[in-house]
């Protein structure tokens with residue numbers, strides 16, 4: 001097995017009101033290339049904190065995070081941003097589409113950081129929207145779409161730059177059962193057909209069931 | 224790059240604050256452009272028609288025709304000076320008298336001073352652009368005057384075919400209206416030299432002598448000769464130079480007033496733009512965090528929000544500059560300090576002024592938007608993950 005995400009003895013603490021809160025406590029986690037893993041645990045157990053470290057949005061207090069061959073601690077802020085744009089796809093609980101941009105323009109955003117021509121960008125964005133089944137909605141603004149559709153546009157945005165890893169923080173948290181199931185099916189498809197490594201934080205046991213491995217976090221450690 | 228339409232649409236979505244903020248900037252641009260247009264109008268009125276090959280002789284030490292007195296006997300000495308052009312054997316020289324008369328404003332309360340100029344037959348030809356546009360020139364020796372087109376109808380009786388009192392018990396008839404390339408003469412009343420002198424008790428005197436020279440280069444010799452005799456007490460200036468001096472004070476006053484008002488307004492407008500941008504960025508924390516998470520570097524976020532605030536300011540800039548061009552249709556009278564009389568000015572929009580005013584708006588947007596944009600650029604990508 002090829003380890004793609006390697007978290008080694010990671011400590012993450014926050015200073016709050018003069019007190020140090022140790023959210024992650026010497027945590028180790030390995031995720032294989034092509035895996036579809038879920039991360040569960042009670043609220044406040046540090047799931048999002050861990051996901052942020054793996055996604056290079058935040059830095060650990062100590063320990064090492066190796067993702068797709070890069071040691072994130074060694075990268076500068078700017079290098080980290082570039083790394084994220086090439087390696088990762090993000091799916092957020094509240095979709096985080098830009099409200100003033102159309103579905104197609106939202107999907108196109110990550111490609112604006114590449115050297116692709118405008119027509120190539122359009123082409124790829126349409127392809128990504130087709131994969132999530134929303135090509136005919138490409139001219140719509142987010143507010144014209146249902147929650148489930150918004151999340152599918154967000155997934156198109158997450159895959160448009162062909163990342164190796166997709167991180168999702170409670171991607172179905174704001175959705176009804178039916179839409180949630182659609183999204184999960186889509187994620188499974190991306191994993192199985194496009195070979196994306198997926199790490200998904202979730203509270204939903206039915207969502208976790210779709211994953212190949214479930215990691216349980218409790219009080220800063222994996223159970 | 225983050226597409227500019229993201230910023231433009233964000234401005235459109237926040238219609239009310241966008242309009243309010245850009246109106247503040249429009250006001251500044253309007254004031255600034257209006258004052259610059261007025262300065263250029265003043266230059267036009269007080270300077271544009273001057274000629275470098277025409278000299279004006281005043282009594283030494285008097286900056287203006289109004290406080291210059293020259294004995295009429297001495298006009299011949301100016302005519303005899305070297306370099307003076309002639310036509311049909313006669314020197315192209317005109318001694319003129321300039322006085323002010325108080326007149327009742329029409330359609331407004333109060334009185335104002337109007338410049339009355341006593342002229343000779345040569346006077347009109349010494350001005351390059353002077354033409355009678357309505358009626359005719361007054362006949363020599365008659366109680367007739369012609370009026371500049373800017374004061375037509377502004378005072379009782381001051382219109383073609385009507386009469387008014389030049390001085391108490393000295394009624395004169397208006398027989399003509401003239402234009403002079405929008406110079407200050409267009410705000411004057413012109414009558415026969417003797418008529419004006421006798422009406423105002425200036426017998427035997429003139430205020431200034433104008434002389435057409437054979438060329439521009441002839442001025443230095445002319446001046447040496449005229450100023451050389453200290454007993455005469457003459458001062459000779461090129462007409463261009465003289466007119467520039469006349470407008471100096473007014474130009475400086477309007478420039479100072481305009482830029483002072485514009486400065487204070489612009490501080491207010493920039494603070495307005497800053498508050499708007501701070502509020503707008505605070506409302507978009509998650510959007511900005513998402514862009515950061517997707518990999519947009521800080522400088523691109525900074526640039527994007529600078530573009531947004533500059534666009535906001537430019538919107539105001541175009542509105543302000545557009546409103547200022549409408550002032551072209553407005554002419555208004557104002558005291559000219561060098562003659563203490565009322566003069567009609569117009570606003571002269573030039574492409575340079577309008578462009579400058581719009582650029583100034585852009586700079587306000589840049590300055591006002593800088594700190595908000597910096598805050599946006601510092602947004603942590605972690606914000607995107609917060610539910």
Ligand SMILES: Nc1ncnc2c1ncn2[C@@H]1O[C@H](COP(=O)(O)OP(=O)(O)OP(=O)(O)O)[C@@H](O)[C@H]1O
Nearest residue numbers: 014015016021023042043044045046047048049050
């Ligand atoms: N920036 C921060 N500053 C201080 N404390 C923080 C910060 N971020 C997270 N925490 C704290 O760290 C702990 C873990 O937070 P985290 O968001 O990782 O939990 P979670 O497992 O994702 O919970 P949830 O299921 O509610 O999303 C919480 O107690 C939280 O208050």
Ligand SMILES: [Mg+2]
Nearest residue numbers: 047048049169
């Ligand atoms: Mg969380």
